[in-house]
Every structure is written in structure tokens, then in C-alpha cells.
Amino acid sequence: MTTHIDTDCVIVGGGPAGLMMALLLLRQGLEVTVAEKHADFLRDFRGDTIHPSTQDLLADLGLLDEFLARPHDDMPRVRLSWQGAELTLADFTRLPTRRKVMTFMPQWDFLDLLADTAAQHPGFRLLRSTRIDGLTRERGDEAGRGRITGVTGSGPDGDVTIRARLVIDASGRDSEIRAAAGLTPVGSAAAMDVLWFRLTRCADESYPFIQAGDGMIITIDRGGFFQIAHVIPAGTWTGSDDDLVLMRERIARISPRMADAVAAVTADDVHLLRVRLERLRRWYADGMLCIGDSAHAMSPAGGVGINLAIQDAVAAARILEPVLRGRPPRAKDLRRVQRRRTWPVRITQFVQRRLQGPLIASRAPGASLPFPLRMLRDHPRLTYVTGRFVGLGARPESIG
Template identity: 65%
Template sequence: MNTHIRTDCVVIGGGPAGLMLGLLLARRGVDVTVVEKHADFLRDFRGDTIHPSTQELLIELGLLDELLRRPHSDMSRVQLSWHGTAVTLADFSHLPTQRKVMTFMPQWDFLDMIADAAERLPDFRLLRSTTAETVMRDADGRIIGITATAPDGGPVQVTARLVVDASGRDSDVRADAGLTPNRVAAAMDVLWFRLSKHPGESFPFMQAGSGMVITIDREGFFQIAYVIPAGSWSGTDEDLLRMRENLREVSPGLADSIDREGLTTSDVHLLQVRLERLGRWYTDGLLCIGDAAHAMSPAGGVGINLAIQDAVATARYLVPVLKVRRPTERDLRKVQRRRTWPVLVTQRIQRTAQGPLLSVSQPGSPMPGLLRLLRKFPRLARIGGRFVGLGARPERLS
């Protein structure tokens, strides 16, 4: 059966950017359809950080209490353990926000909350298990919607005044629209894996020395991110042995847990880091936001924050337009101009951070200059708190 949907805006991707944009448009009376290829949001090794700026947005939306009713943990300072010496990298306690913490929550819980709030609105539609395939064009070559595949394999056509691609860095629709990102070589990749959590067991959030490892304390298990040089993992047993040996230099306790767990290569998931952005985020009838417009490094967990800020700016600029007409390329250009500067600043800082994240030193080696500076002048961590917690240009609903 051929399904045909008409809507004001079709959003591809039910991630943080796509669902947040869908919610913001629908609450302002814009008919919006979000197309998500999965049946649910239960995918592991996604960003779990909810930044203070995002929590400010949730306060404006009346959703913060709903968020905090779900299992979560808060962090007022980001600290790094350098061969056992603690250094504060980011201090959120002085931010001009109501919630001066970074909150950790499985991304599927956060997305479920946003989807639940959006689905209570009459102008919101979420198509799950529906895969966006190609753009549709009119006789003049303008994009007027997308084709998709329904859960039963049937064809779906969604026509809209605007297509927003929020489907991530590997977007097929973006490629079909003729938009190609400019890529900057990333120096690092990240290995993700789980470890069982035993009673009373804990590890510092960030540990560094012979490389860097991040430990996220979940209920019942630890989620581990280990930073490695780009291209150095091929998934062999030798790679796994080398990882365990290197981790023992950073965190002997963590290495013991890995030995006890009996970790295998199939338990380790590789994230190939990409730093890239589109030179032009839009074409006639389509706008890219989030990772579809600018793939970020996981450093600082700021990619989610940037994606949500993109959604806020998109809604603020385009709601008045979408209510009455099809956005022009000039309308779409305003969104890109607003969001380009924070993306450029953030990617530049992330590129600069790649060296320290990959640095290897033995116990007793001198602490890097930046860490020594932060130890000597702890107030400098407030700058890091502002960059991580708010971003280069935080957006407001109005």
C-alpha cells in the first residue's frame, strides 16, 4: 500500500536534534512529521550528557521535572585523574543557570521523554521503523519531500514545505540532495565497552597518563570510553591485549575488572571519530542540522548540546515562515549563519584537544602545562565549565 503524507515540515532522524525540533515546531502549531528508522531508541554507546544549557531549555518547556524523575546522576565539576592526581577541568557551579550541573542519563530515556511530550501535541507525528530513502523534487528541481520505506516494506511519500535532515553524519538523504561535507582528519578514535559493576566499586570519571579513559557509572554497570590513535584498532586479539596493557598503566583497577570480566573483541565497539561540516547546510527545500551538518568529536560530549542548539535556532527562525509558506534559501541561510560560528569554535578547540587526549606518559612524568595551570589557578576551570556547559553561543526559545 502506498502511503502519502502531507505536512508542513518532515524531519529525518529521531535523535536529539530531530525530536527536539519536532517538539518545538509542534508546540508552535507547525504540522511536523519525524521519520525514524528504528522502532525505539534503545541503542548503546550514545552520548549520555545533558548539559546545563539543555536543562535551561527543558525548564522553558516545562519538562525538567519529568526529566529528573528518571534515573540520572549529576556532576558539578569535571575532574581528571592524572596518574592519581585530581585536576578540575570544568566547573559548572558558577554558571548563570538554574541547574549548575551536567546530568548523565541514558540517551534512550531522554529521547523517550522528548517523544512522549511531543506525541501529546496534535501537530506532531512520529513514524517509527520508517527509513528515509531519497528526496522528491518538483519539475523545477526543488525538493518537496522524501520517499521512505514503511515497517511492512511498503512505499511512503511525505511532501512538505521543508525537509530537515537530522539523521547524522552518514545521511543518505543528504547525499541524495547533493550536499557533501568537508572533512578534517581526526587524530583519534574511541573504543566503547561495558564492564559489570560490583558492590562498592568506583572509578574516577576521567583518568589520563598513558592515554585517556572515561568511565560513566550506570546502574549495574560501567560504560567505558578509551581514546586511541585513529586507525590503531582492527579488532584483533593482539589489539585487545595491547588495550589491556595500556589501560593497566592508566588505571590498574580498571584493568583488573577487564581481566575479571573476560572481555573479548566482540564486546568492544569502535567509534571512528570524524570532524566534518558542510560548507552549505541547505539547498532549496532542505536544511541539515546536528551531525548531518557538522560531525563532532566526542570530546566534552558537546555534540549533543550543539545539535539541540541547532534545533532551537531552526525553530526560532523558521516557525513564522513555515506557518504561511515554503522557506526560501535565504530563510535557511539565516539558520546556518546563526549556528556556524559556535560550530567553528567548538571544532577548533576539539582539534586542539586531540594531542593531549592521545598523549602517553609514564607514572612520575611531569604533568602537562595546561593541567599544572589549572591546578595552580582552579578558577580557570570556570572557563571550561562555561564552554562545556553552555557552548559558544547558547540559544533561547525567544
């Protein structure tokens, strides 16, 4: 059996960008269907940083109090421990925002907030456990390049066909429908990968948020456990016993106190994220627009991926909503979104590429700080600049 749905906009991917765009369009009275391939949002090792600019957007939507009622931790400054010496990387306390902190919240809680709010609108559909893998088109030329009119896939009750004035691809850096639309990202693998794993947390135990000096460790306190991100040179992890021994030795050099805990980690506990820095030359095909990681895969450096994706969604909704009321968006409408968002993506990826070396460099004990860190240590006012870049992004977006 095939389920047929007609809607104003179909969004593929129920992540931060997809759900934020859905909510913004719904508030203007449009009908939106979101297709999410998973049954729920409960997945580990996803971005959990909600930046000050995103919290301002939540305040504009009337959601800030509900957001803050959910489990979270606030960080007014990003601190780094370099071989035991503490310094500030970014200071948010002087930002022109309602909340001058970066907030850590499990992504499933954040997504539940957006989905629950969207569900209050009658035009919203959230199709869970629905994998979208194809596109429908108008009759086009001999190569079949007609305007995209919807998507096809499969769900719990069989095949699904969704027809829409606009398809938004927010399904991530490995998008199937992006490839089906003939859109191919350019770029290269980054110089680093990230190993994610959990460590058991004992009562009153704590670690610095970032530890560095012979590679880097990021520690997120989840209450009952620590979520660890360990940055390593790209391509050096295969999951072998030797790799595991090297990982434990490297972590022990960076954080001697963590050595005993990491000794219990097995290769099966470690999840590898292969970092890619890439972007589409063209974010759109006739009838479809890519946003977030589908348009530009980011490094986890700075935790800015969610912020950029949400800003894409805000810009796209603001530009396209008036058009969607009357007709399917044309290529020139979709091009306006890309033009608006390309510059912040490029400048952010440039900065991330420059940061890769210091993040993964192996340094002997007592080695001097890398030049960028020395500048932040010796000129503390620069931490307000980095705080603005991380906390607001290169081009903040507003709803109105």
C-alpha cells in the first residue's frame, strides 16, 4: 500500500535545521510534513551545543522558558587546560544576547521541544521511521530533469509519496536525495577524526571541558556519565587492539587523571566520526533546497554546526515563506537563500581548517603554547572576539 500526502513543504530530516524550518513555516499557516528515518531522537554522540544566538531565536518564538526547564548546563566561557595550564578560548559574557552563555542540552531534548511545539499546529505531520530515498519530478527533458515535485520512500505502513511545492533536504552530509538531485559536494576530508565514547562518572568527579597538549579531549558531563570526544589525526583509527592501546596512551598523556577510567573502554565502545569539510557549489535544484549539513558538512571544532544549520533554516524560511504562499519557489528564490548563507559557511570552514593543526598536534611535555593560544592568553580581550564568532556566528539570522 502506498500513502499519498500533499503538503506545501516536505522536509527530509528531523534534525535541528529541519524542525526549526518546519516550525517557522507552520507559524505562518503553511502545511509542512517532516520525514525522519528514525523512530525517535534518542541517539548518542550528536551535537549538543545551543549557542546564544539560537537561544535568542527560541526567545523570539516564546520557547526560551520551556527550553530552560529541560535538563541543561550553561557555560559563560569556554576554557581549555593545556598541559595543566588554564586559559579562556571564548568569552560570551559581553554578547548582545538575552543569555550570554553556551548551553549544553542532549539533542533529543532540544528536538523534542521543537517537535512538540510544531505539533500544536494543525498543518504539521511528522513521519517517523520513514526513509526517503527518491524524488518525483514533472515531465522534463530527455534526461528526466523536470522540476522536483516531491519525494518517495518507505515507512512503517509501506511506501510513501509526498507531493509538495518545495522539498527541503535537511538529512545530513550523506543525503540520498541530494545525490538523486545531482548535487555533489566539493571539498576534502579534514585532517582530523573524532572518537566518541562514554566514561563512567563517579560522584563529585569532574574534568576540564577541553584538555589539550598532545591532541585534544572534550568532556561533556551527562550527570551519570561523561561523554568524551577525542580528536585524532584523520585515518589513524581502525578499531584494532593496537589502535586502542595508542588511544589510551595518548589520553593518559593529555589527562593523567583519566587514565584509569579509559583503561576500561573497549573498541566496541568507541564510535568514529570521520570529519569532512565540504559544501555544495549549488545548494538547490529546481524545486528543492539543501540546508545544514546537506549543504555544508562542518568540523565539530567550536560546536558551530547546529548553529549554522539553524541559521540556514531561519534564512530559508524568511525568504521562501512569502513565495510558498502563492506558488512553488523558482530557482532565483532558492538562489537567494544560498547567497545569504554562503559567506558565513565559507568563513567558518576557513577558520576550522586553520584550527586543525593545533587541535591534533603531538607536543612534548612542557612545549610552548601554539601561537593562537598564546595570543588569547596574552590578550584576553581577544576572547570576546572569539566568543562573538562562536556564540553568534559570522552572520546571525533573525526571524522577523
